[in-house]
Amino acid sequence: MATNSELVDDSSTPPAYDTIFSASPIECDQSSVFSSRRMKNKRTAVLSRIRDIVLGPDFTPSSVVPNVNACAAALPAAEFFKILQKRNIEGHTALYWAIVNNRPQALWALNKFIFISGYYSSVCEDDLRDACMITTNHAIFWQLALGVRSEDTRLRYFLGCPSDRIQVHMYDEPANQFNVVLRIGMFQKRLRAPATSTTGDTKLIYEFVAGGRIWWLRFHMPDFTKGIWCVDIGLCWRSHPARLNAVLVIEAHSRKPGSTAPPEALKIPFSLTDTKFVALAPLKTDHPRPSNITWHIEKELGDWVMHDKTPYVDDEGTLNATLEITLL
Template sequence: MATIAFNDSSDPPPSYDVSVSKDSIRSKQSVFSFIQSKHKASVLSLIHQIVSSPGFGVASVAPIIKSCAAALPAAKFSKLLQKRNIENHTALYWAIVNNRREALLEFVKFIPKFSRACSADLRLACMAANDHDSFMLLHLGDNDVDSKDRSLRRMLGCPLDDIQVREGDTLNVGSNIFFVHFVFRMFQKRLRTARKLEVEFVAQGRIWMLRFGMNMLTGDWFVELGISRDSSAVRPNAVLDIQANKLSPGSDIMQPLHLYMRTSHILLPGGVCKHYMTGPDTTPAVSWQLSDWPMHANTAYVDCNGTLTAELTMTIKPRYPRRG
């Protein structure tokens, strides 16, 4: 059988240089970045028009925003919407302030979770527009407090609380009034578990806080009212009525619990505030002391489903009453 001799002296196969130069890679990346930056600039220009132009057609808002979202990667579009790139505020801020409801509802579809900076900007927008509905819709309550309560409610299978704000008519020169209706679900169970229950709402261009809690030193229960760090100082007169669900002992009527707050103090913004000095005429919060009824199994102020209903009537007084 014939054999085939291996020719060791034959020339090796030609080699091919398949390496790509770093300059070539950088060039392609630069072109891609340039295209994206052009898209980003065009998208931002359209968003600016949507949130600022009075004559922008409502019917065209959703299609244009969807086109903008398609022009950029999802993460970049979400980041663009949450960046303060329009007059030092986010696009969502201007959608709230300028009452572009359709745009706001479309924008949030492309944001899985608000950044802390964006949430802070939206809280400012809700104060500027006095927009409690958007505040509740976007779940803009304090992140630290709200996230813990949200987690607890999820574990308990507890629905959202209901908070409704109604502005009142001017009672007299220099004062005004508003009303807040609260429905706290699973009130006792949440309070017993977390030792506090706190909510925020928007009224009169401020973010207000209502908190039920326990003094850990004395064991006394309390409810207190305050305002957020970015709110302006205010002199409030408030009455909190907690609805009764059972007859009072020896009575044939259900008597609500009236908690009165009559004060001449100025309520200061919460947290650290450099613009105000605390003193005898100022306070960071207004508190009402409660008895131990939040722990009572048969308290009159919680219904059979564990719901507590309350009504806050707030009258805003002049910060500096007239003299003489």
């Protein structure tokens, strides 16, 4: 009996206080709530500081990097990455405002933390494209690789081909004329490569920013049954319609040793004159496209793409060309 009494007494002894605290589900839930609240407060504080960096009136370039680094250190990397990718500052991303307000120090300091992850969300990329378009900033558009296609990047990598170079120069601002200078490495080899798309269309597409719009220029063979290489020009989504006269001038290089007269450049005009169309507009639009508006202007490029001794690439296989555009 004594043994039973001792067992009863032991079972009635209350456990230690710290044991109750650690085991209590209520306390665990409260701890989780407090942790969530602290994280929310941190996110709010970080977003507020980033907003000041890209929108605040008292912008000090030298303070940008320390402030951005402090923001990044206050949150887990994944949380900071999410904040930068969302339209959470006056309906846009932080990077959008850094471009629009011409604050390159803020742009590159913030972009570094997205670049580490290697990609932009679709929302962020659209916002960046819009920012470059409304500021007509091709340099940043190109540096952010917004017009680069992954399939072409892979092909260049496997071929050991250097990056292409696309530059935009204002030729005559009052006349609204600008030149797009293209340097495309291994031009023939890349076009001749087997098609990777389901349409069977081997193509090289380049995007550039000019005249408050984002344009594209494409080299391709649209119909394999005809075997004709073409080049066409158009506008990217969200760009305003345009009326233009343009000519693509492809440099020619002498292939004959001792030749005194260089061959003439190849000139391919783009114009809507003598057509039923009055302007160019994006293929994808938010509104129905009128019947007198076209989504591209296409011209024949020629069969020289398949010629090994063509004068239209240099000795290294690089195509050098200038697209001269006048907006009407």
